[in-house]
Amino acid sequence: MDRPAPRPLPWKSWSAFTSWAQDFSLKQKVLGGFLGVVVLVGIFTSFIGTRLARETIMDRARRELQGNLSTASFILKNSLENLQLKIRLWAGSERVAEALARGNAEEIRNRLAMVAAENDMDFLSMINEKGQVVAQAYVAESKPVDVSTGPLIKRALEGKGAAGLRILPAARLARENPALGKRLGDKTTDGMVMEAAQPIMSGGKVLGVLYGGILLNNNDYVVNRISREVFRGETYGNKPIGEVTVFQGSNCISTTLRGSDGLPLAGLAASGTVGTKVLTQGEVGMTWEDLQGSTYLAATEPLFDLDKNIVGAIQVATLERPISSVADTLVATFMVVALFGALLMGAISYFLVKWINRPLEQMLHAAKRAAEGDLSHAVPVFARDEIGELAATFNLMIRNLAESQRKLEEWGKQLATKVAEQVGELDQAREQVARVKKLASLEKMADGMAHLMAHISDPMLRVSGSEEISSTSRVLVLDSDEKVLDVCERILVSEGFGVKVTTSVQEALKELEKEFWDVVVADIDMPDMGGKELLKEIKYRQPEVQVIMTAPFKSTEAAIETVKMGAYDYIPKPFGPHQILLMVYTALQTRQMLEQTRRQHAEQRAETIFQRLPVAIALADKEHRVVYHNRAFLELAAHSGQEPDQVRGKTFEELFGQDPLLQFKGQEEAAGSRWLQLEKVGRTAKLYNFKIPEEDLRVLMLLDITETVIKDQQADVFKAETISKAQQVIHQQMRVAQEIAGLLGETTAETKAALFELIKLAREGAVR
Numbered sequence: 001m002d003r004p005a006p007r008p009l010p011w012k013s014w015s016a017f018t019s020w021a022q023d024f025s026l027k028q029k030v031l032g033g034f035l036g037v038v039v040l041v042g043i044f045t046s047f048i049g050t051r052l053a054r055e056t057i058m059d060r061a062r063r064e065l066q067g068n069l070s071t072a073s074f075i076l077k078n079s080l081e082n083l084q085l086k087i088r089l090w091a092g093s094e095r096v097a098e099a100l101a102r103g104n105a106e107e108i109r110n111r112l113a114m115v116a117a118e119n120d121m122d123f124l125s126m127i128n129e130k131g132q133v134v135a136q137a138y139v140a141e142s143k144p145v146d147v148s149t150g151p152l153i154k155r156a157l158e159g160k161g162a163a164g165l166r167i168l169p170a171a172r173l174a175r176e177n178p179a180l181g182k183r184l185g186d187k188t189t190d191g192m193v194m195e196a197a198q199p200i201m202s203g204g205k206v207l208g209v210l211y212g213g214i215l216l217n218n219n220d221y222v223v224n225r226i227s228r229e230v231f232r233g234e235t236y237g238n239k240p241i242g243e244v245t246v247f248q249g250s251n252c253i254s255t256t257l258r259g260s261d262g263l264p265l266a267g268l269a270a271s272g273t274v275g276t277k278v279l280t281q282g283e284v285g286m287t288w289e290d291l292q293g294s295t296y297l298a299a300t301e302p303l304f305d306l307d308k309n310i311v312g313a314i315q316v317a318t319l320e321r322p323i324s325s326v327a328d329t330l331v332a333t334f335m336v337v338a339l340f341g342a343l344l345m346g347a348i349s350y351f352l353v354k355w356i357n358r359p360l361e362q363m364l365h366a367a368k369r370a371a372e373g374d375l376s377h378a379v380p381v382f383a384r385d386e387i388g389e390l391a392a393t394f395n396l397m398i399r400n401l402a403e404s405q406r407k408l409e410e411w412g413k414q415l416a417t418k419v420a421e422q423v424g425e426l427d428q429a430r431e432q433v434a435r436v437k438k439l440a441s442l443e444k445m446a447d448g449m450a451h452l453m454a455h456i457s458d459p460m461l462r463v464s465g466s467e468e469i470s471s472t473s474r475v476l477v478l479d480s481d482e483k484v485l486d487v488c489e490r491i492l493v494s495e496g497f498g499v500k501v502t503t504s505v506q507e508a509l510k511e512l513e514k515e516f517w518d519v520v521v522a523d524i525d526m527p528d529m530g531g532k533e534l535l536k537e538i539k540y541r542q543p544e545v546q547v548i549m550t551a552p553f554k555s556t557e558a559a560i561e562t563v564k565m566g567a568y569d570y571i572p573k574p575f576g577p578h579q580i581l582l583m584v585y586t587a588l589q590t591r592q593m594l595e596q597t598r599r600q601h602a603e604q605r606a607e608t609i610f611q612r613l614p615v616a617i618a619l620a621d622k623e624h625r626v627v628y629h630n631r632a633f634l635e636l637a638a639h640s641g642q643e644p645d646q647v648r649g650k651t652f653e654e655l656f657g658q659d660p661l662l663q664f665k666g667q668e669e670a671a672g673s674r675w676l677q678l679e680k681v682g683r684t685a686k687l688y689n690f691k692i693p694e695e696d697l698r699v700l701m702l703l704d705i706t707e708t709v710i711k712d713q714q715a716d717v718f719k720a721e722t723i724s725k726a727q728q729v730i731h732q733q734m735r736v737a738q739e740i741a742g743l744l745g746e747t748t749a750e751t752k753a754a755l756f757e758l759i760k761l762a763r764e765g766a767v768r
Contacts, residue, residue: 050331069299084163084196091198091210112137123176124212138177156197156209163196164306191217192248217253242318295320474498478508479523491577512541524551546587616702
């Protein structure tokens with residue numbers, strides 16, 4: 001007994017799959033194919049969707065952390081400015097100047113101790129005009145030590161106040177405040193301080209300097225303040241959602257991280273990425289950090305002293321787990337929805353295939369009976385859709401089959417075959433003529449292009465080099481404070497800008513509707529309109545204008561949102577004249593760079609289009625040498641055996657064996673165009689020639705029509721042969737039809753109509 005051949009494995013090859021699937025019914029094939037497509041599409045979309053969701057969530061977390069780092073840097077800078085402001089106020093007191101003039105060290109020390117205690121300063125000292133210490137807040141008897149070598153104190157002795165971050169030796173800090181030496185510990189040789197110095201003036205003369213500072217080492221006040229402002233006390237699993245750390249070099253000196261004993265974790269070392277990218281290269285770093293058994297997404301920014309040297313870094317980090325939990329929840333929801341959708345589509349597919357397949361099975365049964373010779377069976381029609389129409393057409397075909405089979409079986413097959421052959425040949429002729437017409441349309445395109453290029457006054461796009469920012473740039477300033485408007489107007493006008501200031505939002509919007517402005521400086525807290533709405537109105541009227549928002553500290557978050565919406569940047573209030581001037585210059589430079597980039601892109605697109613034109617184009621000098629050309633010209637010249645790098649500098653006589661511009665030498669361009677037979681390259685071309693206005697150059701456009709001429713000749717020969725053959729076949733069919741009509745005793749109306757149609761078709765072909 002023969003065993004059945006084993007079924008092929010479907011995954012071996014495509015032929016194996018088709019052999020494996022051919023034994024299944026149509027219902028199984030359609031249902032299986034549809035479900036397979038649904039499953040594959042579901043898996044693919046689920047994978048892409050989950051991947052995109054995770055990337056989107058992580059990207060949003062990175063942007064938010066970058067904003068938190070900016071806020072942390074702002075708070076640190078604000079703390080330094082507050083320290084400078086407090087020392088400036090006390091240095092400007094007349095009592096302090098009088099006490100220094102009298103040389104009463106005890107009175108000065110008492111006042112310094114009171115000021116330092118009220119303002120949480122770690123040290124506060126006063127020196128005379130020679131740089132020697134007069135009194136210290138935390139030292140009862142001060143020695144006349146010379147401290148004038150520090151950069152801040154040097155500027156103060158010159159009559160200029162200054163503030164910044166500094167690295168001071170432990171011995172110096174212990175001399176300023178003995179308690180600071182204990183805070184640093186025995187192993188620490190120096191510390192990072194926020195220091196400010198202010199001259200004490202009297203009658204325009206420097207009597208001395210008041211300087212003080214706050215030690216950041218083991219000081220949680222600054223990092224806790226940043227943590228409150230950035231993370232607002234949020235927790236995740238009884239753990240703070242974020243942490244803030246200040247590094248001195250690569251060592252942690254202050255952090256909000258707490259150990260198991262509840263004390264801050266000091267002494268941590270920065271990661272390799274932070275040490276390389278932040279502390280060495282001075283760039284902002286975004287890294288993943290493992291701290292206390294948890295993963296954090298951390299952003300780190302370098303800290304600079306007054307001389308722009310990197311002295312440390314500030315780091316803001318957030319827990320990774322809250323971010324990943326949101327992504328996991330979203331992915332799980334997406335997968336459940338995808339699974340439910342796949343099940344629903346499977347059920348719908350099953351019932352839909354079953355409903356469509358039932359009338360097809362009935363038609364299959366009827367077709368089998370018709371094949372067996374039973375032409376009386378009809379398919380029941382239940383609907384008027386495409387399947388119902390197919391069933392009705394099937395019934396009509398069965399009824400007419402018996403009647404038509406006997407009359408048309410032999411003669412119809414023969415006539416249909418001959419007519420199909422002739423129609424196919426005629427279709428080929430029509431396709432050939434259509435291709436010739438398409439090639440001819442290229443010639444019309446070249447005519448239009450030549451006319452257009454002949455009337456372009458400057459065919460070569462020239463791009464000027466980088467331009468300096470125009471001193472006549474226009475700046476519109478909107479603020480509710482008259483003093484701010486006065487400062488901005490004076491500083492910008494002094495730099496040569498065209499300035500318009502206003503306290504009215506409506507007036508500013510009307511100015512934007514009337515004239516173009518380069519930069520708009522707008523207050524975010526205008527009484528008539530909020531910052532976001534104001535930005536939308538400005539961008540609606542002039543989308544290209546650069547908008548700079550000014551905002552007090554309380555509106556920092558709103559200012560950051562406007563930057564995300566399209567504002568160029570924001571300036572925190574209060575700001576100095578140099579800040580607004582620097583921001584305006586930066587905005588104008590950015591706008592100039594954007595415009596230059598657009599022009600460069602336009603040049604590149606124009607060059608690409610020119611090189612891809614199918615018409616051969618070349619520029620010739622007065623000696624008819626090629627100075628510039630496109631790819632099509634290279635292809636045409638290649639027929640003469642010239643290499644691509646040998647075309648430029650050659651004359652047309654050397655390239656093509658003749659000079660098509662010779663008759664136009666010293667003359668104006670001839671009207672129209674003319675044909676050229678380039679015998680050296682064996683091509684036929686149509687010439688367009690004109691001179692570029694205000695340039696001693698001529699443009700030569702050569703349209704290669706060799707293939708068109710050959711196709712025209714071939715089409716004429718093929719058309720003549722086709723018409724001749726069609727007439728022979730028609731005459732032969734007429735004789736066959738007459739013989740059949742003689743046998744049948746009559747010529748039917750259908751035969752006559754077919755013959756007349758063939759004769760008409762042949763005549764139309766002959767006319768064409």
